[in-house]
Amino acid sequence: MFESKALIDDHHMILVSKRMIFSVIGTLLALTLLLMVFFLHIDFDYLLGRKDLAMKVGQTTITLEELKQIQEISGVQAKKLDAAAFASEFFETLLFAEGGRKLGLDRRPEFVRKVSVFDLALKKGDDKETLARAVFLIEELAATARREIADAQYHPADLQAIKVSVPAQEERLHLKTILVANAEEAQQVFSEQAEGVAFADLNASWSRSLYRGVGGDIGWKKAGDFPETVFAKLLTLEPEVLTQGFVDESGVHLYAVVSRPKVDPAQQAKAERELQLRELRRRRLMKYIVELRNAVDFWVNPVLQTRCQIVSRADAADSSQ
Structure with a gap:
């Protein structure tokens, strides 16, 4: 396979066969492919012993135990949901809260004032109250972000472009x-x-x-x-x-x-406009949540991904990289 050939300056060079060159190239390509597949699918958070981590959105990390406690302190409606449904809702709340931070809503005076009032109501300062404060900040920031996006100014043409059908009133x-x-x-x-x-x-x-x-x-x-x-x-x-x-x-x-009931054109037009506004807000929020999923680094425990039907971005599979 190897041959030695004498040169004029008394140096030697090694002649390598084409078969060996192609073998080395093929081996390197195969190793590269295997490494790519490995890093695309490996879950470093899980491998590093973070089995108790529920989700991480931006800089906010929630453990499975904390998620359970959050559901318990989130009111009657939250308690009625099963664990998977609540996890899905809270994941979306975290995304909107992260969006609120990116928009700078957490620095607005009215939001800071709300936080100050809530802090004054806390007395014990124990772990439960600390968690309650964190949840309050997250939910308020998420709600503020939703309002900011949904109620932003719009062009009248945008509203007119939305086709809605006002439900016919039951005949009387x-x-x-x-x-x-x-x-x-x-x-x-x-x-x-x-x-x-x-x-x-x-x-x-x-x-x-x-x-x-x-x-x-x-x-x-x-x-x-x-x-x-x-x-x-x-x-x-x-x-x-x-x-x-x-x-x-x-x-x-x-x-x-x-x-027979008389049809009021003004009332009909008002009902149609309300439906158009509702649909406009819904579309804006849907578009924004998709943008957040693509822009915000997040990780969700594989168990929750299955139960909650939350699909992580391929480039966010490892939030610790």
């Missing part, structure tokens, strides 16, 4: 009723109305209803107030025209429409 009808004993009486009532007898007179002459004393007025009613298909039939009625609703042990129930 203002109704009057006459209750008669049987089909024969009902037919007589229909005949008299056709002859021009007013509803008030028909009610006074024929109705057995408890609403007779108030002119038969039963107020605003919805589909759920009647047997199936009855309300759909009433929707087709012209005002003040009697029709048979249904029959039960009480007798035959006749109904007439007094009025």
